[in-house]
Amino acid sequence: MKKIFIAIIIFCFFLLNNTVTAQQPCNDDGIMNTKGSWKKHSDADLFPDKSFPKNQFPQVNSRIDKMQKLLQAAYPEPKGIEAEWYRSISGNAEVKTGPVPFALNALFLAYYCNTYEKKIERGGETGTWFYLWANQLNNWFAEYIKYYVIQKQPVYLLQKRIGELRGYPLYEGNYNRTSNTGTRYSRAIILTRSGQLPYLPVTKKQFLKAFLNYNEKKHLKFMTALEKSMTVKTDEEEEANKKKNLEILERVTPASKLARAKENFLLNYVTSRQKNETSIAKIKKSYEEDMKPARDLLADSLKPELGQPAILDFNNLLEFKEFTAEEKGGRQLVRLNPDYFDMALPKYVPQLLTVFWSWDKGKAEENFKNQLEANFNFSALKEMIDK
Secondary structure, rough: OOOHHHHHHHHHHHHHHHHHHHHOOOHHHHOOOOOOOOEEEHHHHHHHOOOHHHHHHHHHHHHHHHHHHHHHHOOOOOOOOEEEEEEEEEEOOOOOOOOEEEEEEEEEEEEEEHHHHOOOEEEOOOOOOEEEOOOOOOOOOOOEEEEEEEEOOOEEEOOOEEEOOOOOOEEEOOOOOEOOEEEEEEEEEEOOOOOOOEEEOHHHHHHHHHHHHHHHHHHHHHHHHHHHHHHOOOHHHHHHHHHHHHHHHHHOOHHHHHHHHHHHHHHHHOOOHHHHHHHHHHHHHHHHHHHHHHHHHHOOOOOHHHHOOOOEEEHHHHHHOOOHHHOOOEEEEEEOOHOOOOOOOOOOOOOOEEEEEEEOOHHHHHHHHHHHHHHHOOHHHHHOOOO
16 A cells, blocks of 8 residues: 555656646747756766776765866756766776876756657757866867877877867867757867976977878888789780680671771780789879878978977878968877876876866757856866876
């Protein structure tokens, strides 16, 4: 009897909640009048650092909880949206035996107007997220470029810097696009020790050398495999092939034109060896043309401008023709600065923090974004570095 009574209460609560939601007008105003809440999700240890002991997880969790309180303080009363958050230990250290990467993850599920049933419902998917990564140059702020290694360090292409947010450098995140699922925007900020950065600029000279070195190895590997795959007919096989083609020619060519056709065929006949040599020559010529812009710039290695930071777009990163100015979409190429990390600190201490947020185009989502950017206490977050 007690179980039945409890079930009735739960059902009534559910019915009342749906009725309240349904009573809201099915438009933006109704959505914004729908109150949301904060909810803790189960944690996700994604690719945890195996060298990081589980008995130190509470140290990480306590720091993530402080970060979450800053986030919730910036956006305390969700409107037209439900906020959920969870913790994660997200990978191996940037430097061997260095600080462990971990993250605060928060997702925001917006309500929408179900025009078919004419009522407001909560969405099941979202592009509105907030991430706060510790001890990690995340790919959504600094895109890892797997093709190049400079001074034995990984290379990254920073996202485009677009200004400042309350005194902190503001970068465009890598989710800024319109697709069949809608329009999404994103932003990022990196917080470090004052006057220090976890990355160093890659110079133009360093990039050009790395570009040529990578492509030379790639080209050599490709040509070796290509030449191994090529077959060459013997003289006997070539003669047999000629004879076969001449027989076909005789069957399909009028007698009055046959002599001329045979003459042209024999004059223009290309052996398998000649075909292979022509194909290889074309590939080599194309490769040399592709490498020419980088080689020409590097020809005078003493040019002062070669010591300047390498700024380029993604196309020129892989198929280099020229360096690209920032106002034309160029982004700075950097490499990891291993000296940034203090190896004497415990591994669970945050030494750098990357804040990333994305939002879908919608009234509730944009309200979250506006409150976050206006209210989030980046200074209090920065105080957590090295602590």
